[in-house]
Amino acid sequence: MEQRELELVEGTVSVVIYQNEDNGYTILKLDVRDEEVTVVGTMPGVAPGEYLSVRGRWTRHPTYGVQLKAQVVERRLPQGLKEIFHYLSSGAVKGIGKATARLVIEEFGEEALTVIEDDPDQLTKIRGISPKRARQIGEAFRQQMGTRRLVEFLTEHQLPLELAALLHRAYGDVALEVVRANPYLLVNEEFRVEFSQADGLALALGVGHEDPLRLEAGLLFEMAHNNLNNGHTFLPRRKLVEATGVLLEVPCQMLEDCLTTLLDRGEAELERIAGQEAVYLPALHDAEAFIAQRLGEMSASRLLPPDGLDRLIDRIQREQRITYAPQQRQAVELAAERQVMLLTGGPGTGKTTCLRGVLDLFDRMGLETALAAPTGRAAKRLGELCGTEASTIHRLLETGFDPHSGRLVFAKNSYAPLQADAVIVDETSMVDVPLMAALLDALEGDCRLVLVGDPDQLPSVGPGNLFADLIRSKVVPTVRLTEIFRQAAQSAIVRSAHLVNRGELPDLRANDSDFFFLSRRDPQSVLDTVVDLCRRRLPERMGIPADQIQVLSPTRRRGTGTRALNQVLQQALNPPREDKGERRFGDWVFRAGDKVMQVRNNYDILWREEGGTSSGMGMFNGDIGVIRSIQGEIITVDFDGKVVEYTPDMLGELEPAFAVTVHKAQGSEYRAVILAALEGAPMLMTRGVLYTAITRARELFIIVGDQGTVAQMVANDRQTRRYSGLRARLAEGSWTRNE
Numbered sequence: 097m098e099q100r101e102l103e104l105v106e107g108t109v110s111v112v113i114y115q116n117e118d119n120g121y122t123i124l125k126l127d128v129r130d131e132e133v134t135v136v137g138t139m140p141g142v143a144p145g146e147y148l149s150v151r152g153r154w155t156r157h158p159t160y161g162v163q164l165k166a167q168v169v170e171r172r173l174p175q176g177l178k179e180i181f182h183y184l185s186s187g188a189v190k191g192i193g194k195a196t197a198r199l200v201i202e203e204f205g206e207e208a209l210t211v212i213e214d215d216p217d218q219l220t221k222i223r224g225i226s227p228k229r230a231r232q233i234g235e236a237f238r239q240q241m242g243t244r245r246l247v248e249f250l251t252e253h254q255l256p257l258e259l260a261a262l263l264h265r266a267y268g269d270v271a272l273e274v275v276r277a278n279p280y281l282l283v284n285e286e287f288r289v290e291f292s293q294a295d296g297l298a299l300a301l302g303v304g305h306e307d308p309l310r311l312e313a314g315l316l317f318e319m320a321h322n323n324l325n326n327g328h329t330f331l332p333r334r335k336l337v338e339a340t341g342v343l344l345e346v347p348c349q350m351l352e353d354c355l356t357t358l359l360d361r362g363e364a365e366l367e368r369i370a371g372q373e374a375v376y377l378p379a380l381h382d383a384e385a386f387i388a389q390r391l392g393e394m395s396a397s398r399l400l401p402p403d404g405l406d407r408l409i410d411r412i413q414r415e416q417r418i419t420y421a422p423q424q425r426q427a428v429e430l431a432a433e434r435q436v437m438l439l440t441g442g443p444g445t446g447k448t449t450c451l452r453g454v455l456d457l458f459d460r461m462g463l464e465t466a467l468a469a470p471t472g473r474a475a476k477r478l479g480e481l482c483g484t485e486a487s488t489i490h491r492l493l494e495t496g497f498d499p500h501s502g503r504l505v506f507a508k509n510s511y512a513p514l515q516a517d518a519v520i521v522d523e524t525s526m527v528d529v530p531l532m533a534a535l536l537d538a539l540e541g542d543c544r545l546v547l548v549g550d551p552d553q554l555p556s557v558g559p560g561n562l563f564a565d566l567i568r569s570k571v572v573p574t575v576r577l578t579e580i581f582r583q584a585a586q587s588a589i590v591r592s593a594h595l596v597n598r599g600e601l602p603d604l605r606a607n608d609s610d611f612f613f614l615s616r617r618d619p620q621s622v623l624d625t626v627v628d629l630c631r632r633r634l635p636e637r638m639g640i641p642a643d644q645i646q647v648l649s650p651t652r653r654r655g656t657g658t659r660a661l662n663q664v665l666q667q668a669l670n671p672p673r674e675d676k677g678e679r680r681f682g683d684w685v686f687r688a689g690d691k692v693m694q695v696r697n698n699y700d701i702l703w704r705e706e707g708g709t710s711s712g713m714g715m716f717n718g719d720i721g722v723i724r725s726i727q728g729e730i731i732t733v734d735f736d737g738k739v740v741e742y743t744p745d746m747l748g749e750l751e752p753a754f755a756v757t758v759h760k761a762q763g764s765e766y767r768a769v770i771l772a773a774l775e776g777a778p779m780l781m782t783r784g785v786l787y788t789a790i791t792r793a794r795e796l797f798i799i800v801g802d803q804g805t806v807a808q809m810v811a812n813d814r815q816t817r818r819y820s821g822l823r824a825r826l827a828e829g830s831w832t833r834n835e
């Protein structure tokens with residue numbers, strides 16, 4: 097409709113002034129009758145000699161003058177001798193220069209492009225073109241045509257043009273045919289197109305409403321979506337079929353038949369588990385079954401404790417200058433004689449102290465021990481507390497990314513196991529089923545494993561309810577620490593966390609030394625107070641600088657969600673200034689000096705050490721950094737000394753982090769935490785969210801909001817149910833059947 101208001105300009109490309117290969121942004125000159133017009137816009141792969149129909153708007157650039165900003169571009173290949181010659185002699189086809197272009201036109205005339213694409217051997221008729229070079233020219237042209245058709249296809253169906261490069265990388269020259277044959281593959285992890293969009297494309301390409309291709313894609317999507325977004329490892333058969341029925345608007349019986357086909361083909365697994373007819377994606381089924389089997393076996397094995405274990409533990413206590421509480425001593429003893437154990441407890445119950453004792457014991461037993469945690473920040477803290485190196489589980493397993501499958505690959509696995517006699521994992525509540533399966537796969541047969549964590553923290557983002565399932569199965573040897581140590585008990589943060597966990601409201605009037613409640617009833621006064629705390633009160637009165645304060649909210653949206661908080665905090669803490677670069681992305685303007693967060697695991701990102709020569713790959717969900725500079729299209733971010741350059745196509749992975757959701761703060765600790773607690777969807781206003789927020793604070797925790805909201809959160813112990821078969825597999829001893 098809008099297109100009618102746009103100007104239409106048609107002509108031949110005379111010269112391409114600039115072209116960005118990543119996003120296709122192009123500046124070119126177009127011959128329009130006797131005039132030359134400058135056109136700018138997204139036109140990937142456009143070359144001189146091509147004929148373009150451009151619809152767009154005229155703009156005036158301060159330096160370059162009048163330009164047409166292209167919005168819709170239709171391209172057709174050069175026609176007629178003049179256009180074809182122009183095109184070939186421009187260097188658009190690799191292997192053909194000006195002189196060769198002339199000879200090709202003399203020999204084949206208007207058929208030149210058809211010959212090059214379909215029958216390049218004929219090019220050998222031209223003096224100087226060997227059969228090898230002829231084939232290379234044909235190949236280069238076909239490749240260009242392939243990309244070009246792909247781009248046209250994506251444009252026509254309003255799909256992001258960045259997909260062209262990804263699809264070409266995955267399927268080479270036949271990418272377009274592959275997508276046409278099955279548009280649903282665009283939903284896969286490596287392409288990330290919305291299901292509704294892929295479905296719309298499929299229907300537009302003539303796939304029937306009830307075509308098995310569509311039904312199968314719907315079922316597989318429903319499973320993958322629930323694994324990723326809702327943390328389920330399986331779906332009950334009926335739920336899966338009904339939900340897919342709603343998604344696709346087709347009758348359930350039809351989907352039942354289709355599910356049978358998927359099961360027959362091994363693309364889904366069906367098993368009766370935990371009283372359910374559970375349908376799994378095969379990878380998750382195998383991961384869950386493997387964890388149950390491996391941990392089941394490890395739990396059954398008993399090891400000979402070292403001679404004089406008691407004396408050893410006494411010596412460790414003396415060196416640590418503490419006396420273990422009975423539960424702690426029991427934990428260290430258990431670690432000596434069992435191959436796997438769980439160590440759990442709330443804040444201040446001495447988990448870390450105990451973990452250090454176990455590490456020391458393993459050391460004295462001559463065991464090489466690896467320390468690991470699920471996030472970079474948790475690993476850093478663990479390393480500092482233990483005075484030794486700790487890494488993320490991903491790094492321990494030397495995780496890489498396979499661009500062809502879009503999946504993770506672990507260089508450490510059963511064929512190349514970890515060179516460790518023992519592995520200790522902290523913050524295990526954040527570990528999901530696929531990662532635990534990968535870790536277990538990389539352990540030597542007799543390697544010990546100690547899993548430490550707090551089961552009342554929010555569960556992992558990824559599928560499974562791993563840590564809580566392991567504890568509740570009662571199969572894995574477990575020590576639960578319950579005593580809060582005096583030192584920790586002096587902290588109102590620790591006391592309040594335990595109260596909340598028991599469903600009791602902490603005393604909000606006490607305004608103790610490190611736990612404060614500021615009553616605010618409307619969103620604007622919450623925002624004002626949070627800003628004032630960060631900008632003035634905490635830095636001036638408590639000596640805590642703004643960059644050591646983390647603002648949290650249970651929700652993204654609404655008046656006190658992270659979106660609104662980020663707007664006001666950016667304005668207050670990092671206002672615009674002439675020398676600060678800026679770049680808009682969606683509804684956010686990134687500015688040099690902004691605090692930002694990487695919001696996806698990306699194993700492909702290259703970082704280099706600030707001021708140093710070392711570099712490495714990979715940034716992880718939850719990593720927080722500061723924008724150092726914005727120059728042109730490049731945003732440079734410093735993540736604690738690791739410097740990363742973000743190009744425009746990567747900006748979807750970067751979010752402002754003056755305020756983040758409680759879910760995103762999992763596994764991180766901050767000197768001071770401010771929680772905005774006023775409003776949010778009931779599924780977000782839970783006890784687990786409040787508990788996790790409180791336990792993120794080391795020195796100071798402040799709630800800004802409404803007492804009634806806090807009370808509701810304490811009372812709301814609803815845990816979103818996750819379908820998972822791990823507990824049942826362990827408890828039923830189903831792993832023994834495989835022995």
Ligand SMILES: Nc1ncnc2c1ncn2[C@@H]1O[C@H](COP(=O)(O)OP(=O)(O)OP(=O)(O)O)[C@@H](O)[C@H]1O
Nearest residue numbers: 418419420421443444445446447448449581583584
């Ligand atoms: N046996 C003990 N005797 C005296 N103090 C202890 C003992 N064990 C732990 N503590 C002290 O209790 C406090 C909390 O211990 P620790 O940090 O190990 O707990 P945690 O469970 O890891 O807590 P968090 O989850 O909050 O990190 C620390 O100050 C520690 O020194």
